[in-house]
Each structure stands twice: as structure tokens, then as C-alpha cells.
Amino acid sequence: MNTPDSRSRTLTAAREQLRTALAADDGGVEVLTRFDRWADDLWDGLAPVYDPEAVLPALVDVIAAVHLARRPALRQRDRERILRPDWFQSADAVGYVAYADLFAGNLQGIRERIDYLERLGVTYLHLMPLLTPRPGANDGGYAVMDYRNVRPDLGTMDDLAELSADLHAAGISLTLDLVLNHVAREHEWARLAKAGDPHYRDYFYVFPDRERPDAYEATLPEIFPAFAPGNFTWDEQLDGWVWTTFNEWQWDVNWANPDVFVEFADIIGFLANQGADCIRLDAIAFVWKRLGTNCQNQPEVHDITQALRACARIMAPATIFKAEAIVGPQDVVAYLGQGEHAGKVSDLAYHNSLMVQIWSALASRDGRLLSTALPKFAPIPVTGAWATYLRCHDDIGWAIDDADAAAVGWNGYSHRAFLADFYAGDFPGSFATGMHFQSNPETGDRRTSGSAASLAGLEAAIDAADEDALDVAIARLTCAYAMVFGFGGLPLLYMGDELGMLNDRSYLDDPAKRADNRWMHRPPMNWHLVDGTSRASIVSDRVFAAVTRLIEARKHLPALHASVATDAFTTSNPAVLVFRRRHAAGSIVEVYNLSESPQSFETAALWPLTGPYVHDHLSGEEIAMHDQSTIPPYGTWWLTSVLR
Numbered sequence: 001m002n003t004p005d006s007r008s009r010t011l012t013a014a015r016e017q018l019r020t021a022l023a024a025d026d027g028g029v030e031v032l033t034r035f036d037r038w039a040d041d042l043w044d045g046l047a048p049v050y051d052p053e054a055v056l057p058a059l060v061d062v063i064a065a066v067h068l069a070r071r072p073a074l075r076q077r078d079r080e081r082i083l084r085p086d087w088f089q090s091a092d093a094v095g096y097v098a099y100a101d102l103f104a105g106n107l108q109g110i111r112e113r114i115d116y117l118e119r120l121g122v123t124y125l126h127l128m129p130l131l132t133p134r135p136g137a138n139d140g141g142y143a144v145m146d147y148r149n150v151r152p153d154l155g156t157m158d159d160l161a162e163l164s165a166d167l168h169a170a171g172i173s174l175t176l177d178l179v180l181n182h183v184a185r186e187h188e189w190a191r192l193a194k195a196g197d198p199h200y201r202d203y204f205y206v207f208p209d210r211e212r213p214d215a216y217e218a219t220l221p222e223i224f225p226a227f228a229p230g231n232f233t234w235d236e237q238l239d240g241w242v243w244t245t246f247n248e249w250q251w252d253v254n255w256a257n258p259d260v261f262v263e264f265a266d267i268i269g270f271l272a273n274q275g276a277d278c279i280r281l282d283a284i285a286f287v288w289k290r291l292g293t294n295c296q297n298q299p300e301v302h303d304i305t306q307a308l309r310a311c312a313r314i315m316a317p318a319t320i321f322k323a324e325a326i327v328g329p330q331d332v333v334a335y336l337g338q339g340e341h342a343g344k345v346s347d348l349a350y351h352n353s354l355m356v357q358i359w360s361a362l363a364s365r366d367g368r369l370l371s372t373a374l375p376k377f378a379p380i381p382v383t384g385a386w387a388t389y390l391r392c393h394d395d396i397g398w399a400i401d402d403a404d405a406a407a408v409g410w411n412g413y414s415h416r417a418f419l420a421d422f423y424a425g426d427f428p429g430s431f432a433t434g435m436h437f438q439s440n441p442e443t444g445d446r447r448t449s450g451s452a453a454s455l456a457g458l459e460a461a462i463d464a465a466d467e468d469a470l471d472v473a474i475a476r477l478t479c480a481y482a483m484v485f486g487f488g489g490l491p492l493l494y495m496g497d498e499l500g501m502l503n504d505r506s507y508l509d510d511p512a513k514r515a516d517n518r519w520m521h522r523p524p525m526n527w528h529l530v531d532g533t534s535r536a537s538i539v540s541d542r543v544f545a546a547v548t549r550l551i552e553a554r555k556h557l558p559a560l561h562a563s564v565a566t567d568a569f570t571t572s573n574p575a576v577l578v579f580r581r582r583h584a585a586g587s588i589v590e591v592y593n594l595s596e597s598p599q600s601f602e603t604a605a606l607w608p609l610t611g612p613y614v615h616d617h618l619s620g621e622e623i624a625m626h627d628q629s630t631i632p633p634y635g636t637w638w639l640t641s642v643l644r
Contacts, residue, residue, distance in 0.1 A: 021064035045307030066269030089562035098495035134184035164275020173277035181283035194237035205243035272316035367577030385562035386489030431457030475634035500543035559583035
């Protein structure tokens with residue numbers, strides 16, 4: 001029974017168990033101190049879902065084992081990060097996202113390219129899934145067969161630990177993926193379940209007939225209706241229907257089983273001990289199932305995350321969490337913590353809406369929808385941060401709310417259709433070169449694939465040999481990334497975007513990839529562009545210079561610390577968007593022209609924010625804010641006040 005007495009008694013016993021296990025370790029006192037700090041968070045996360053009295057002994061064994069295996073350098077990193085818990089919120093924090101093999105061949109290759117990341121100004125590297133996946137089709141590595149080994153062609157766990165040490169020496173933190181919702185059907189747990197082990201069969205949702213699956217299907221959406229319809233798969237060896245949200249070879253794990261929780265706590269500790277500074281919690285929104293719902297964003301998700309985070313804080317406090325929760329605005333803030341979970345769940349969460357709204361604003365040349373939608377987000381804890389981005393490995397889902405569209409006089413359905421057609425290059429006058437992904441005939445929804453540069457117009461301009469269009473496309477891409485870097489949070493550069501890399505259609509030659517056009521924006525890194533040995537290097541050099549200018553300017557602006565919120569609004573001209581960030585060290589006002597034409601707007605409204613004289617940190621120039629100002633095509637101003 002969960003009573004105050006049982007809580008106190010159980011936590012005291014757990015602490016004594018931990019003290020005994022670490023009695024001979026020099027760092028044992030530090031771990032006990034951390035247990036005293038986070039034990040209540042751990043209990044409060046466990047209690048709504050599991051029996052803490054039953055789970056804690058196994059968790060303490062995990063915590064002790066992880067600490068005892070932790071290298072001295074990582075223990076020192078724990079101490080430093082406890083003293084600077086906002087390291088990922090800082091204005092000088094800049095992320096880079098890449099597939100290890102596509103970026104540099106293998107882990108050793110990445111070690112040899114650290115100098116490039118340093119030159120770019122990166123302080124955070126997210127290596128896309130590199131743990132051993134199932135053979136053949138594996139969802140880009142997200143169908144994991146072994147959480148404790150690196151994909152053989154990339155190297156070994158020793159190589160990963162050496163890479164993390166080199167990254168740390170260069171001031172770069174490492175992020176690794178942890179897929180929480182499912183494992184490959186070839187995973188050891190699944191193999192043991194198929195072999196008839198009842199312990200491991202309970203690691204999955206297995207049903208003897210269609211009665212229960214059909215009841216769930218009544219309210220479950222299909223994630224990939226084109227190539228993975230339905231949410232359940234019959235397995236002959238299991239002699240049952242197994243839950244498979246994403247694909248028939250990705251088996252959802254049963255988080256209602258406390259043994260599953262302990263397993264994942266242990267895996268988190270293991271990855272932290274390889275030097276992971278951040279664990280990306282993939283598919284976190286899906287981990288709890290409830291009949292009559294869409295089985296996403298259930299309250300237990302946040303309880304589980306809180307308990308896992310408390311474990312991590314005790315055994316490896318240098319490691320933070322990033323929630324991969326691509327959900328609606330009404331749900332996403334909870335992944336950073338609201339109410340009783342505030343500041344106790346993930347430290348980072350993706351701002352998918354910002355990404356969608358930036359592309360929408362560029363297509364429509366109108367910032368009103370963005371400035372309507374973003375203010376509706378609830379405040380996030382000051383200890384958390386948005387992970388902001390323009391592109392990633394995934395497709396773009398046009399998550400435009402009908403009410404937001406109506407507020408600016410648009411039809412939501414029509415605008416989503418417009419964006420899908422525009423970025424597929426099907427709309428008259430479109431500058432984009434993308435492709436439709438996963439069209440749903442029932443809803444009319446169509447998602448989009450394509451690299452940032454191709455969607456921003458670089459591919460079309462290069463194909464047309466149009467120098468003027470190329471200039472405009474580079475300015476457009478720079479403007480888009482300026483909004484990402486200027487919003488606050490932790491900005492993430494997707495591999496190759498800093499070089500303006502275009503769509504790569506060679507995936508069509510690979511039978512394992514040709515059915516998934518997302519591979520066109522997952523090309524191998526083109527090092528010829530970096531080395532200047534390609535004719536396209538001239539364009540890449542321009543894009544690289546623009547991106548590094550943004551990074552360098554950002555590092556000198558404390559107002560971009562992630563603990564400060566961003567206000568977004570349009571001016572008298574809807575094509576001119578303003579971000580405002582108020583910080584104790586000085587505020588900043590950012591102005592963006594969303595169009596390919598010069599735009600005039602009334603600047604007097606900005607005077608209360610900036611004063612009449614401002615310094616633009618991107619151009620280095622001083623600007624007098626007259627009653628009317630004109631900002632050039634896709635112009636970007638980052639303004640702070642100048643006192644006279």
C-alpha cells in the first residue's frame with residue numbers, strides 16, 4: 001500500500017541498499033546525496049504506474065551497477081553538469097544531427113571530422129540510430145535488435161566510448177537515440193517470447209484473437225497507412241496477435257510490466273556510460289496503451305519519464321533527456337513538464353510546430369498564422385528548452401490547426417493542401433522541389449519529403465541556371481534558419497543543410513530504400529563541397545558562411561538563452577514577422593521579411609522595444625528606426641538597443 005509510512009520505510013531501505021552496494025566506492029557519498037535529492041521524484045513517478053516497493057530493489061541494483069562502471073572522466077562530467085545544469089540552454093549551444101555512416105562512414109570517420117564540427121561552431125552532436133538494427137528493412141535504424149552493441153559496420157561500443165571522449169574534449173556533447181515504444185521482432189526479448197518464455201511474452205502485447213485488437217483499432221490511427229496498415233500483426237510462433245504500431249517487424253513493448261521499466265533504466269545507464277550526454281526518447285508518446293483512446297500522450301507516459309529521469313539523475317546526472325514527441329500544441333508542452341511534472345521529465349522537446357509554421361510562412365509570404373499559433377503554447381519550465389529545427393530525417397506533416405487558420409481568414413484543410421502541393425512543386429509559381437509522402441485518401445492529408453535547400457528553392461534555381469533565383473533561394477534558406485536560431489532553445493542543424501545539399505535520388509537504386517522517398521533528404525555527406533573540389537562548392541561556401549554567421553552572432557546574445565520565452569507578432573505588413581525576447585541582460589527584437597520583395601512596415605511600434613537606434617548583430621550595422629523602414633528580400637535583423 002502506498003502510504004506515507006510505507007514510502008518512508010521503502011525509500012530508507014532503498015538508500016541503505018544503495019549505501020551497502022557502494023560502500024567501497026570513492027564516489028558512493030555523491031550518489032547517496034543525489035539519491036536524497038531525487039528519490040521523491042523517483043517515487044512519485046513510479047507510484048501511479050507500478051508498485052514502488054516491488055520495483056525499487058531492482059532499480060537500486062541498476063543504479064549501483066551503472067555508477068560502479070562509470071569512468072572517472074564521466075564522473076567528473078557529472079559534477080560539472082550539476083554545477084551548470086543549463087548547459088544545453090545557453091546561447092552558445094548549437095546542435096548538429098547526422099547519420100553516422102552517411103556523415104563519415106563509421107565512428108572512426110566521425111572522430112576524424114570533429115575539426116569540421118568545431119569550425120562550424122557545433123556544441124552538440126546527435127548521431128542518428130547507430131545501435132544494432134534488424135537485418136534488411138529497419139525504419140532507418142529505429143527497429144533495434146540490440147541496445148548494447150553498435151551496428152557492426154560502424155564500429156564497436158569501445159569505438160563509441162572513444163568518440164564520446166574526443167567529442168567531450170572538443171566541447172561537444174553526444175546524443176544517442178533510445179527507441180522506447182518498440183523493438184525489432186529479432187530482439188532477444190522477442191526471440192525468447194516466441195520460444196515460449198512466459199516472462200518475456202509479457203514484455204509485449206499479445207492477444208489470442210481479434211476481439212481485443214479490434215476494440216483498440218476502433219480509435220487507433222494508422223501511422224504509415226501506405227505500407228504498414230493496421231496496428232496488430234499475427235505471429236505464428238507467438239500464436240497470437242502482437243501490437244505493431246509502426247510496422248509488422250517493430251513490436252510494441254508492454255510498459256505496464258515493471259520489468260520492462262527496469263530493463264530500460266538499465267539501458268539508459270549503459271548508454272550514459274558510453275558517454276551519451278543526451279538520450280533521445282524516440283516514440284515516447286506511444287508507450288502507454290489505453291482502450292478507447294488513440295494510445296498517445298496518456299498521463300502514464302509522463303509518470304514513466306519522470307521515474308526514468310530521476311534514475312538518470314542519480315546514476316549519471318550529466319545525461320539529459322530529449323522527448324521525440326511530434327504531437328499537437330496542446331500535448332507537447334507536457335513532455336517538458338506541467339503541473340506536478342514541471343521540470344521533472346524531459347529537458348528538451350522538439351518544436352515541430354515552429355518548423356511547420358516557418359515553412360508555411362515562407363510559402364504564403366505571410367506571418368500571421370505563425371504569430372497566431374505559437375502564442376497558444378503554454379509556458380515551458382525555465383529549466384527546459386525547445387529543440388528548434390528546420391529539417392530532420394523525417395517527413396513534414398502539415399500540422400495546421402483549423403481554428404488557427406480560421407483566425408486569419410483561411411480554411412485549414414485548404415491551407416494544408418496548399419502547403420503539400422507547394423512543397424511538392426505542384427503549385428503554380430512554387431520555388432520548391434519536394435515530393436509527397438504518405439498521402440491519406442480518407443483525410444486528404446499529404447506529408448512532404450525533401451531537403452531544406454531543395455524546399456527553399458536552391459535545386460530549382462540551379463537546374464534553371466538562374467543566378468538571381470539562386471541569390472533569392474540562399475537568402476530564403478538563411479532567413480528560415482535565422483528564425484530557428486533566433487527563436488531560443490537549442491537549434492539543430494540537419495546534416496548538409498549548412499552546405500545547401502540538395503535532394504539525392506540515388507535511393508531509387510536501392511531496393512531496400514526505393515519505397516520510402518524520405519531517403520532523398522538523407523544523402524551521404526558531400527565532403528567535396530567542404531573541400532572545395534566540386535563545382536557546386538561556390539554555392540555551398542555561401543550557405544556555409546551564412547549559417548556560421550548566424551551561429552557566431554547567436555553566441556554573443558544572452559537574450560537567446562532558452563529560459564526566456566519568445567513573443568511572435570506581425571507588423572502592419574503581414575510579410576514582416578517580429579520575434580521579441582526579453583532577458584535581464586538585455587532584450588532582442590528580430591525582424592524577418594518572409595518574401596522575395598523589399599517590404600516596408602511601420603517601425604514606430606517597435607520603439608518601445610528597441611528605442612529609435614538599434615544595432616543589427618547580423619550585419620554589424622547601426623539602424624535608425626524611422627516611422628517607416630524597408631527590409632530587403634528575406635532580410636533578417638537581430639536588433640538590440642543603442643543608447644545615445
